[in-house]
Amino acid sequence: MGMFKFIKKILGIGETEPPKPTPAAAPEKTISTPQPVTAAVPKQTAPAVKKAAAAPQKVAAAKKAAAKKTAKPAAKKAAAKKTAKPAAKKAAAKKAAKPAAKKAAAKKAAKPVAKKAAAKKSAKPAAKKAAAAAKPRVAAAAKKTPAAKTAKPAGAARKPAKGKSLKADYVIVGAGPAGVAACETLREQDAKASIILLSGETEPPYSRMAIPYVLTGMIEEPGTYLRKQDDHYKAMSINVHHASVDKLDTAKKIMQLSDGGSCAYGKLLIATGASPVKPPVKGLDLPGVHHCWTLEDARAIAQHASQGSRVVLMGAGFIGCIILEAIAARGTKLTVVEAEDRMVPRMMNDTAGNLIKKWCQEKGMTVHTSTRVSKLSKDGDAIKVEMDNGKSTQADLVVVATGVRANTSFLKGSKIKLNEGIVVDDRLESSVAGVYAAGDCAEGPDFSTGGWSVHAIQPTATEHGRIAALNMAGRDARYKGSLNMNVLDTAGLISSSFGEWQGVKGGQTAETLDGDRYRYTQLAFDGDRLVGALTLGRTENIGILRGLIQSRTDLGVWKDRLMEDPNRITEAYIANTH
Numbered sequence: 001m002g003m004f005k006f007i008k009k010i011l012g013i014g015e016t017e018p019p020k021p022t023p024a025a026a027p028e029k030t031i032s033t034p035q036p037v038t039a040a041v042p043k044q045t046a047p048a049v050k051k052a053a054a055a056p057q058k059v060a061a062a063k064k065a066a067a068k069k070t071a072k073p074a075a076k077k078a079a080a081k082k083t084a085k086p087a088a089k090k091a092a093a094k095k096a097a098k099p100a101a102k103k104a105a106a107k108k109a110a111k112p113v114a115k116k117a118a119a120k121k122s123a124k125p126a127a128k129k130a131a132a133a134a135k136p137r138v139a140a141a142a143k144k145t146p147a148a149k150t151a152k153p154a155g156a157a158r159k160p161a162k163g164k165s166l167k168a169d170y171v172i173v174g175a176g177p178a179g180v181a182a183c184e185t186l187r188e189q190d191a192k193a194s195i196i197l198l199s200g201e202t203e204p205p206y207s208r209m210a211i212p213y214v215l216t217g218m219i220e221e222p223g224t225y226l227r228k229q230d231d232h233y234k235a236m237s238i239n240v241h242h243a244s245v246d247k248l249d250t251a252k253k254i255m256q257l258s259d260g261g262s263c264a265y266g267k268l269l270i271a272t273g274a275s276p277v278k279p280p281v282k283g284l285d286l287p288g289v290h291h292c293w294t295l296e297d298a299r300a301i302a303q304h305a306s307q308g309s310r311v312v313l314m315g316a317g318f319i320g321c322i323i324l325e326a327i328a329a330r331g332t333k334l335t336v337v338e339a340e341d342r343m344v345p346r347m348m349n350d351t352a353g354n355l356i357k358k359w360c361q362e363k364g365m366t367v368h369t370s371t372r373v374s375k376l377s378k379d380g381d382a383i384k385v386e387m388d389n390g391k392s393t394q395a396d397l398v399v400v401a402t403g404v405r406a407n408t409s410f411l412k413g414s415k416i417k418l419n420e421g422i423v424v425d426d427r428l429e430s431s432v433a434g435v436y437a438a439g440d441c442a443e444g445p446d447f448s449t450g451g452w453s454v455h456a457i458q459p460t461a462t463e464h465g466r467i468a469a470l471n472m473a474g475r476d477a478r479y480k481g482s483l484n485m486n487v488l489d490t491a492g493l494i495s496s497s498f499g500e501w502q503g504v505k506g507g508q509t510a511e512t513l514d515g516d517r518y519r520y521t522q523l524a525f526d527g528d529r530l531v532g533a534l535t536l537g538r539t540e541n542i543g544i545l546r547g548l549i550q551s552r553t554d555l556g557v558w559k560d561r562l563m564e565d566p567n568r569i570t571e572a573y574i575a576n577t578h
């Protein structure tokens with residue numbers, strides 16, 4: 001089984017087939033909240049299973065082709081074609097239309113006549129009213145303000161609908177896995193509603209977790225697209241509009257967009273994900289320093305990370321280690337700098353984190369733990385990277401993977417409760433009625449702790465999106481909480497962690513180690529129940545761990561047997577589920 005498929009399987013990420021739009025309003029169905037997973041493969045609809053099965057074959061073929069090419073991955077070609085275009089496009093679009101249109105719109109506040117007219121129509125009251133209130137303002141702004149009229153996003157290939165006032169029954173902000181899952185669920189639930197998907201990036205909606213496979217050449221950029229058919233969203237009557245939200249007014253139910261337009265909503269889902277944070281290090285703005293978060297970043301990295309080039313990776317957390325695998329596969333000379341005392345510190349304990357470090361060193365990488373990059377400076381054509389352990393090195397490329405933060409800054413003043421993310425209840429609704437949040441930007445129920453957490457992983461995003469959409473459509477779907485889980489391939493060494501792998505107060509842990517073979521398992525119990533697990537060098541039956549944790553299975557006598565030998569996990573699973 002290919003590694004891409006393997007990781008997707010364990011995490012429960014199928015290429016979920018979208019629901020077909022129903023010709024009329026969907027009949028009432030009982031909505032059950034997601035059931036605990038008892039096997040590795042998540043419950044999927046029949047077409048989804050079919051599609052998920054087809055996709056790996058493509059990946060396997062792509063992998064073969066990529067292996068032939070080695071030093072010239074497909075990503076490089078794509079990168080050469082596209083270079084800096086999207087960034088310029090975005091920046092230009094932002095500069096051009098925004099300020100003038102915004103100012104003028106602000107001046108023209110209430111337009112009673114238009115409001116009255118809107119009130120007459122009112123088939124979809126909330127959205128229509130709010131939209132009508134917004135529309136004349138922005139339209140007027142476009143007419144009367146010369147600057148707004150002439151504003152042109154220079155360099156943009158696509159003609160943006162600048163200054164447009166949009167409105168829909170449902171508006172989804174953010175076209176990642178959470179946003180896309182939500183749109184499709186809404187269409188399934190409500191065949192007639194108007195749906196707008198606001199996308200802050202120029203590409204079709206895509207999956208960030210596929211970016212490393214673009215860098216290794218296993219897939220090309222379109223392989224990252226969440227839905228592969230060109231007309232997918234159009235066919236579902238989902239209006240994808242490429243603009244970011246600058247500001248949200250929850251009282252008027254309207255948003256200001258980066259293209260100078262506005263968007264009014266009946267119900268709103270915020271699925272804006274997260275963005276990488278920059279640590280306070282001098283020189284992070286130098287050319288040749290990049291994050292690895294977007295397709296645009298991937299293109300930049302592909303340009304610099306070629307056979308023999310020197311790359312410094314700042315941060316060896318979950319995302320850092322995923323990137324590490326991809327960058328190393330391009331034949332680079334890689335130096336990893338991690339501030340904590342081991343690799344993947346939020347996912348692995350001392351034993352496992354240091355085994356991963358040793359593995360990477362044996363693969364020829366230089367790894368500094370308990371070390372921070374203190375300064376970057378230009379050194380001829382290279383970047384000089386200074387570390388707080390007194391050492392320094394030269395790099396052609398520096399990749400910064402030092403953590404992420406939820407994208408919520410545009411919510412300032414919106415009255416939506418924020419903590420580490422947008423705080424939502426078990427229906428994924430925020431503190432403002434009618435406004436929901438999903439994915440990396442949402443702080444939702446945590447399956448293990450019963451508290452609230454941001455679990456920035458794709459399975460959580462997709463499930464959040466689905467549950468939020470059901471509730472937006474008027475159902476009552478409760479979210480049981482996300483399970484903290486990560487499966488990682490670090491240069492060929494597989495590691496995984498689930499739930500409360502560090503153990504819980506009053507609980508017990510058991511471990512088994514074969515350091516020479518890079519094999520390690522640690523199980524954490526609360527009473528007779530498995531509440532967390534951590535594995536290294538294990539690819540078989542990892543899904544069982546997830547299943548046992550999520551089903552809260554009382555293991556009875558098998559708890560003691562597992563305490564003696566954690567490797568007997570499959571036997572324990574069979575004994576307790578058959």
Ligand SMILES: Cc1cc2nc3c(=O)[nH]c(=O)nc-3n(C[C@H](O)[C@H](O)[C@H](O)COP(=O)(O)OP(=O)(O)OC[C@H]3O[C@@H](n4cnc5c(N)ncnc54)[C@H](O)[C@@H]3O)c2cc1C
Nearest residue numbers: 174176177178200208209244245273439440456457458461
């Ligand atoms: C390199 C990499 C590898 C990864 N690998 C894995 C993995 O193996 N397994 C896993 O589970 N997870 C992985 N992840 C994490 C996973 O990609 C995220 O958890 C997932 O993308 C979250 O989905 P989302 O829809 O919440 O947010 P995102 O996918 O981030 O989508 C949010 C969207 O909102 C847009 N947006 C932001 N602000 C605005 C705004 N103001 N207006 C309009 N739009 C806006 C963004 O441009 C973006 O398109 C990886 C991430 C990266 C970067």
